[in-house]
Amino acid sequence: MNRAVRGIRQQISAIAAGVTAVVIALVLFAQLAVSLQSNLHKVTDQSAVLARLVGDNAAAAIVFQDPAAATETLATLARSPLVLLGAIEQPDGSLFAEFRVDEDGDIRLLHRSDPQAELRQHFHVQAVTEPIWLDGIELGSITLWINTWDVFAQIATSLFLSLLIWLLGTAAAYFLAERLNSRVVGPLGGLSNLMMQVSATEDYSQRFDHKEDNEVGVLADSFNQMLAQIDDREKRLQEAISDLEVARDQAEDAARSKSSFLANMSHEIRTPMNGVIGMTSLLKRTELTSQQQLYFDTIEKSGRSLLMLIDDILDFTKIEAGRLEVKNAPYTLRETLFSVREFFDAPALAKGLSFNLDIDNKLPRMLTGDSGRVRQVLLNLVGNSLKFTEQGKIAVTVSLVGGELQQRIRFSVTDTGIGIDEDNQKIVFSEFFQADSTSTRQFGGTGLGLAICKQLVTLMGGKIAFQSTANVGSTFWFDLPLVTDVLNPFLSLIPGTAELPSSNPFARAIALGDSNEGTDESEQGGSNAANQDQSPRWDARVLVAEDSDVNQFIIKELLAVFGLSPVVVGNGKEAVASFGQEAFDLVLMDIQMPIMDGVEATRKLRAAQKSDGVNPECIIVGLSAHAMAGDRERYVEQGMDDYLTKPIDIDELEALLKRTLRSSSALMLWR
């Protein structure tokens, strides 16, 4: 039984027994006290009567001065078991006659010196004094010393019996209380146990079985009803949870399918795009007619746009999945801004728009953040302005705002385009928003750009907003926390590097494709031969594992630009075999291949390097059209030194070669 019920039982039993004990004790005590008092009164009254009788009989002896006769009269008191001593005193206090009964019952008709003083020492001896009268004259007094021991003995006996009664009464009360408890508290204990059991096991199908027809029974019935309701709700809840779990599993399956689909689609789209972009990169380096050049630029621009579109969709998917992460690395602000300007200079010029970039001189050179995402947001905003502006200008302004303690950097993009009417201003940042129903057809686009921008800015700890008037123009701006590069806050821009147009292939491609005028001479693609002449060359052995024939061709051609003639194999197994037969400085390993994929092949190559010392300094670089978040980290963890995303950009390839072959034994040759 639980502690609470045991407590109640004990309390009830203790109270019943305690009250009974107290009441019985009080009653018995009162009875004993009354009995003692009554018996003492009775004894003293009897003694008083006896004293008066004896005194009356002794009156003659007193008046006729016969103490012996008086003593004889007193001797009659010996028949009384109560009297221990009788004494007659004269009015002047002198003793006239006295007798004493010894404890053994002998009668001594002796005049003791002071036997009364002896008797006073005993609590059970009381003195009863009565005057002796004769014809209205007080002749003296008679005092009887009576033994009340029997009274006290009787009281003691009564006390003993009372104690027995008290004990029996208390025990009976406790026993009856326990019986009552078993009928009242017992069911409560069972009910309490069931409650705890239900609470512990959460088995609401249990019921409390009882036969009580009192308040306890009502309580048990109410508890059973409550259990039934809880059980019913629990079942419904379990059903709902099961349904929700099914729905969740379905949703997760759908999400996994979606992610898998996107990953596969990204890979499948990028693989052919690799061929398109790769070929355009190679074609740039051949002799073309102006018309062929125009066709080539259009092909490359379209390919790049398609890649951007795919990137947007992937970004949005990552954002929805909460898997988009921003970097936090040092970058040169002006380089990022110039790359944006380069990207749009030519298109703006083509539309007859002026495109200005105004940078606050107070801005630090180096910042910390994700330059790629900053650039992405700016590209989106400026791209929108370019798309919706037919005349006037587009201005990009970068400035410092806020106080010294909370300085922020503000990027503003202002245009004189069609603006946004008030109804649409509230949903500008919503997904799939289009300026109007016809805009898609007129201007194109997925409607994801601003939604992505808002998410990116938020991820970077900033805010994005806009002000727009229909048919007048719009200003979009976003503020980012100003985080300077603490290591190189005052890094000066090196002429010809940061200030120079970016090496971004997009910008370069569009610039090359869209403008034959007004652009930097060095950026124009007029002389592809010149480009070829400027490319570094290496004397190194490269192994390429790639199952796609197109990609094999592209990689071979791209590497040929840098003077490299790779050994090309079709899968990982062949790569492992070749790796053991020849010396290589670099392995470009496709991830997805038949027979043996790139990850497994890499593992075997690393094992060969460690155990057999084969090509111990060889660099392994992964190649894949997989562009999902975390791919690079995953492949590096699996043994690769670096990672290139397909379609392979020739500039990224050049940068990779510079990174990887720099420390190798390969020779870098310059034409």
Add this chain to the structure above:
Amino acid sequence: MKSRGVFAVAWLSLAATLWVTPVDVYSLDVEQEREDSRVKALFITHLFSFISWPDGHQAERICATQTSTLSEVLEEVLATKPGLKVTLSVVSGEDRSALATCNIWLLEDVDDLIRLQTNRSLGPVLTIGDQQGFAERGGMIELARRSSRVTLIINRDHAEAAGFSISSKLLRLARIVRTSGARNE
């Protein structure tokens, strides 16, 4: 010489003592008699509490046949106890009319008793005397001297014959004598 002087003084003192002593003894006897009479008088006054007169009579008048120390002391005692309402008169033993007014006779002489007993027309009279053999010779209550105490001797036959009822308490204290002369303790 000196011892002779002392011896002479001693003899003179002894002689003076012997000369004075008879006077003191006499005084002591008188005093003792009065004390003795006083006790007897008190006894007489207490007797009335233990003796019931026949026909509802009460002790009212004590007649002494002659003046004596006892009668004198008794009169004094009665004077101190007005509640008793008993009077004492000294009458001549020959004055029968005076004697007829008394229901208690205090007789100094046994002969008076014998003479008066011949006349039964005087009604119930309690006879009290202190001469030795008073009760045995026909008196009812004798105040006798026994050792240093005054005791009672009651002739129960005479008293009961005269209609007197004597309390057992009194009888227990007294020495009972019969008319036949046999004593009953």
